[in-house]
Amino acid sequence: MSDVNTMQIEFTLNGTPTKVDVAPMDRLLDTLRYALGLTGSKEGCGEGECGACTVYLDGVPVNACLVPTFQVRGCHVETIESIPHESLDAMLTSGATQCGACTPGVVMTACWLNRHPELSKTHSVRELMAGNLCRCTGYDGIIDGIECEQRTKSSTL
Amino acid sequence: MRRLEGISKLTGQMQYVDDIHVEGCLWGMTVRSPSPRGRIREIRFGNAVDWSQCVVVDHRDIPGPNEVFLIERDQPVLASDYTRHIHEPVVLIAHESREVCRAAVADVQVIVDEEPAALEYRVLPKPEEVQRGNDNVLKTLKIEKGDVEGALANAAHVVEGVYETGAQEHVYIETQGMIAWVEDGVVITKGSMQCPYYVVNALKHALAREESGVRVIQAPTGGGFGGKEDYPSHLALHAALLALKANRPVKMIYERSEDMAATTKRHPSRVRHRSGFDAQGKLVAQDIDVAIDGGAYVTLSPVVLSRGIIHAGGPYACEHVRINGRTVLTNSVPYGAFRGFGAPQTLFALERHMDVCALAMDMDPVELRRINLIRDGQTTATGQVINDGTDRAAILDKAASLIGLKSKCDEHASFNATHPYLRRGTGIAVFFHGAGFTGSGEVALKSRVRIAGLPDGRVEVLTSSTEMGQGALTVFTTLAADRLGLEPKDIIVAEPDTARVPNSGPTVASRTAMVVGRLVERACDDLQQRVGLDDGARGDVVRDAIAMWHRNNEGKALYGEAIYEKPPGINWDDTNYTGDAYGTFAWAAYAAEVEIDLRTFSARVTDFVAVQEIGSVINETLARGQIQGGVVQGIGWALLEECVQERGAMKNCQLTNYIIPTSDDVPPIRVVFLENPYEYGAQGAKGIGELPMDGPGPAIANAIAQAIGVSADVLPLTPERLMTMMDSAHV
Amino acid sequence: MLAGDSSLIPIAGATDVLVHWPGNLEAKTRSYLDLSGLGELRSMQWADDTFTIGALTTYWDVICNEQCAQAFPLLINAARQVGSVQIQSRGTWAGNIINASPAADGVPVLMAYDATVVMQSCEGIEEIPLDEFYFGYKQMRRRTDQLVVAIRMPRRAHDVEIFEKVGARRAQAISKIGLAITHSQDGWRIVASAVAPTILRCKAIETLLEEGSPVRSPDDLMAAIAKDVSPIDDIRSSRLYRERVLARILYHDLKGIVPSFV
Structure with a gap:
């Protein structure tokens, strides 16, 4: 029903130049999942509450359910599919994932804050993770994994 | 062992039902009833969509009985001429485009001649609201032991209380989802679920098919908590x-x-307590009345009520006990299974009541609990003799000392006396949770597990028990690997596909590791026997024997099998509700420290300790994760999560308005396991999935009551409710 | 473009527009004007006597700005309580003003800093004080041909700066009550949210503070609060709760700061 009114959007997706046809207000989440087949980003609420669809837009976490795809033209979008597996060891050990539905979003925010140690001067990990609702872990497994990774990083610096 | 499917979840590679691409698939959606009760007069289709392009299904398309097969068959698959709750499914629509499908659903009007709806389970219905029997009661259950009235009459103290809890939404992060297709005449459904064989039974019944005509596959399931039972x-x-x-x-x-x-x-509940104590504070009588709101159909309410009343008397020794329970029909969206299954409601009432009793008798709440805790040789409300050697008082003392129930008392008192608006307090709750199906339930289930020996010497675990985050996959792998002395990589856990796996029962009731896990172990033993080994054989010997068997029996399948057997000495009388309600109980004491801001009346948990005896711990990380997650769900239920109801339906059905805890709302949850192996559980384990839901509600309510002197007898203790409670406490 | 089509809805971060988008059939029939290409509107400019933030400036932009933390700490405080990082990185201050939610988190602090709304159209630039911008529920003094291009605040020395957000949980909650308080040589600014059809300055409370009338308990504020605000019962809270909590926060937060609060 949207073929009357589609537009081609070009952006960089996980480091690769990408073109996709979208309707003007298609959500980035739908574009990623259904048009581009990247199903790692999950839809948990469709209202920007749960964070399961967290991706990076020009390096900053956003909820892909609240981004119109046309607004990412010319931008860098990174999804869970871009996260190197070896960076997840601490979270695997700490029990950061149970059912896994919130997990891709959790991992995106966690990796972002691990890449930005300066944030720890002003923010607690719990505050920064508050945009990712998890119903299984009670958050300890997640927080422990992040803090463990941070300790490992700071000790290897 | 680390979670086996962990990396696939952490990297987003796990394919949940909405992630599975199916060629030529249509989107299906549901038209629902707008009314809580009434006769469906007409279904009006508008002209906003091209209906010739839509597939439309109503009750006339159901090949078999229009009934969802469960305990009773009162619930239709699709409402035909009558509706009993808002959001009841009436018409189904499918279309290639999800967008068009949405527009089509919005283009259908269900016209209902409304009749008076029953919306209140706590009072008798008006005559015009009666829809079942003469009082809308769906089921009553009763436990009776000794002479309650006599004991109350002679008691030194009698303390009464009424306690209520609200509905709770599961908020599994993956919403419900299902794909269905027909292949070689077989109806196949694949989706997010806890109990594949429940789905098989429902399909067989309403589609009028033999078991061979239906097949159910569990897709990776993004949380269940009972909501996908x-x-x-x-x-x-x-x-x-x-x-x-x-x-x-x-x-x-x-x-x-x-x-x-x-x-x-979760079922809303109201529990009344009337407790008698002797002069020393020994519990002599418990008179308990439990009412739960069942919603518009029977669904699982009778068994929720059953677990609720069995836990209502708690982990205390009392000779004279009467527990009456009823579940009442209302024209609300039916309530169902939610982690704890009735026990969190009745244990909230009991454990809040124990603090009320302690206050009334001027006793220390920990001491009151300690002197009444069941000791080995004493019986529960149903007359089950407890004889497991667990030191229940030690659990209580551990939780009390870790939270600082005594040590922080003075500190909190002086803080509270001087701070202009912050108040601190601590509270504790001690409780138990029966693992596995209630009463003769496990016997009736006849759960079956198979272990296939594969030609290359590896083994495959075949069960219908589902991984939904709790760790079944990892635990089954551990159990089989340990039992056979194999490496985890030599163990495959089969996808729950009813075409391949036997019925190991539903994935509910904290039964998977303990009961099904035990069957996995026994099926491993059976496999060893079938290849000519004894139970003690391990590792290469096993692998070689399996491979050898295949060389000798080419083309044949090798299975070890186990069927549930009741542990010896377990007897349950379902008519009189007496006897051994569960094979075993897990025991726990949870303690909370809270801080209340009197400017905003909001309470927050600042420390939480969960001490429990759960048999043996199979996997420390997974077990701790279960406890921490359950506690945080319990904190949500206690303080934040309120289903705002309007005409029997949830009004705040968005995550913006139904508030679950974020990482910033909860403290680290401190978990302590005390181990006392249970002979009939896998590796000595007891069930733990539901246990952590029971303790946070009463521990937090007790802490709040201690801090600010309110009744704290209703959950959730939202700021608005605390404000009202403070008003009535200080008049 | 706005001049040519009065139904066009300008969007920046889209965090309000796309909420429940798939099922929001009505929203899909509307037309939207994307502002995200106007990079020059994402700016923060410091002049001697004013601080100006461009219309596309996000909460996160402000959170990361150290000068802002020094000069306008309430902006940081409020921004950190808007949704989550994922929302803070997309949501804009101007969008918060134009969405006109009575429960907005960004607007109270802007109003307490005497912000003005800078709007541009073919006819020129217009600047309206934020506390005069709303005149009813979602009613604003912005013509459909005008685009908000900036928000400007005077640079003043404040001796009192307080922001309180009361939500259903600590993080990521829609306000049940918001309260921003500032004091400078220009006097008191008491701004409340979620207690009236619009976010507004509580003039009766401000007068009470300016006059130094004695306040001995939260109850002593109720009369002034009744003049200033008109909260309602809704899905998130109750009228009574909002009135009483507003009084209690005001009382406790100002006690010890204001001599007349005893």
Whole structure:
């Protein structure tokens, strides 16, 4: 029903130049999942509450359910599919994932804050993770994994 | 062992039902009732969409009885001429485009001649609201031991109390979803679920098919908590009906608001206590009345009520006990299974009541509990003799000392006396949770597990028990590997596909590791016997024997098998509700420290300690994760999560307005395991999935009551409710 | 473009527009004007006597700005309580003003800093004080041909700066009550949210503070609060709760700061 009114959007997706046809207000989440087949980003609420669809837009976490795809033209979008597996060891050990539905979003925010140690001067990990609702872990497994990774990083610096 | 499917989840590679691409699939959606009760006069289709391009299903398309097969068959698959709750499914629509499908659903009007709805379970219905029997009561149950009235008459103290809890929404992060298609005449459904064989039974019944004509596959399931126990049967039926009519695959994925509005919730409850004590504070009588709101159909309410009343007397020794329970029909969206299954409601009442009793008798709440805790040789309310050697007082003392129940008392008192608006307090709750199906339930289930020996010497675990985050996959792998002395890589856990796996029962009731896990071990033993080994054989010997068997029996399948057997000495009388309600109980004491801001009346948990005896711990990380997650769900239920009801339906069905805890709302949850192996559980384990839901409510309510002197007798203790309680406490 | 089509809705971060988008059939029939290409509107400019933030400036931009933390700490405080990082990185201050939610988190602090709304159209630039911008529920003094291009605040020395957000949980909650308080040589600014059809300055409370009338308990504020605000019962809270909590926060937060609060 949207073929009357589609537009081609070009952006960089996980480091690769990408073109996709979208309707003007298609959500980035739908574009990623259904048009581009990247199903790692999950839809948990469709209202920007749960964070399961967290991706990076020009390096900053956003909820892909609240981004119109046309607004990412010319931008860098990174999804869970871009996260190197070896960076997840601490979270695997700490029990950061149970059912896994919130997990891709959790991992995106966690990796972002691990890449930005300066944030720890002003923010607690719990505050920064508050945009990712998890119903299984009670958050300890997640927080422990992040803090463990941070300790490992700071000790290897 | 680390979670086996962990990396696939952490990297987003796990394919949940909405992630599975099916060629030629239609989107299916549901038209729902706008009324809590009434006769459906007409279904009006508008002209906003091209209906010739839509597949439309109503009750006339159901090949078999229009009934969802469960305990009773009172619930229709699709409402035909009568509706009993808002959001009841009436018509199904499928279309290639999800967008068009949405527009089509919005273009259908269900016209209902409304009749008076029963919306209040706590009072008798008006005559015009009666829809079942003469009082809308769906089921009553009773436990009776000794002479309650006599004991109350002679008691030194009698303390009464009334306690209420609200509905709770599961908020599994993956919403309900199902795909259905027909292959070689077999109806196949694949989706998010806890109990594949429940779905099989529902499909067989309403589609009038033999078991061979249906097949159910569990897709990776993004959380369940009981919410995917019975509801997936509805969704599977809906998707299957659309797929049969369309002759194409159909995918139904609920959006969050639909999921919250239309699917089950935890039963609201009201529990009355009348407790008698002797002069020393020994419990001599418990008179308990439990009422739960069942919603519009029977669903699982009778068994929720059953678990509720069995736990209502708590882990205390009392000779004279009477517990009356009833579940009442209302024209609300049916309530259903939710972690704890009735026990969190009755244990909240009991453990809040124990603090009320302590205050009334001027006793220390810990001391009151300690002197009444069941000791080995004493009996529960149903007369079950407890004889497991667990030191229950040690559990209580451990939790009390870790939270600082005594040590922080003075500190909090002086803080509270000087701070202008912050108040601190601590509270404790001690409780138990029966693992596995209640009473003769496990016997009736006849759960079966198979272990296949593969030609290359590896083994495959075949069960219908599902991984939904709790760690079944990892635990089964551990159990089989340990039992056979194999490496985890030599163990495959089969996808729960009813075409391949036997019925190991539903994935509910904290039974998977303990009961099904034990069957995995026994099936491993059986496999060893079948290849000519004894139980002690391990490792290469096993692998070689399996491979050898295949060389000698080419083309044949090798299975070890185990069927549930009741542990010796377990007897349950379902008529009189007496005897051994559960094979075993896990025991726990949880303690909370809270801080209340009197400017805003909001309470927050600042420390939480969970001490429990759960048999043996199979996997420390997984077990701790279960406890921490359950506690945080319990904190949500205690303080934040309120289903705002309007005409029997949830009004705040968005995550913006139904508030669950974030990482910033909860403290680290301190977990302590005390181990006392249970002979009939896998590796000595008891069930733990539900246990952590029981303790936070009363521990937090007790802490709040201690800090600010309110009744704290209703959950959730939202700021608005605390404000009202403070008003009535200080008049 | 706005001049040519009065139904066009300008969007920046889209965090309000896309909420429940798939099921929002009505929203899909509307037309939207994307502002995200106007990079020059994402700016923060410091002049001697004013601080100006461009219309596309996000909460996160402000959170990361150290000068802002020094000069306008309430902006940081409020921004950190808007949704989550994922929302803070997309949501804009101007969008918060134009969405006109009575429960907005960004607007109270802007109003307490005497912000003005800078709007541009073919006819020129217009600047309206934020506390005069709303005149009813979602009613604003912005013509459909005008685009908000900036928000400007005077640079003043404040001796009192307080922001309180009362939500259903600590993080990521829609306000049940918001309260921003500032004091400078220009006097008191008491701004409340979620207690009236619009966010507004509580003039009766401000007068009470300016006059130094004695306040001995939260109850002593109720009369002034009744003049200033008109909260309602809704899905998130109750009228009574909002009135009483507003009084209690005001009382406790100002006690010890204001001599007349005893």
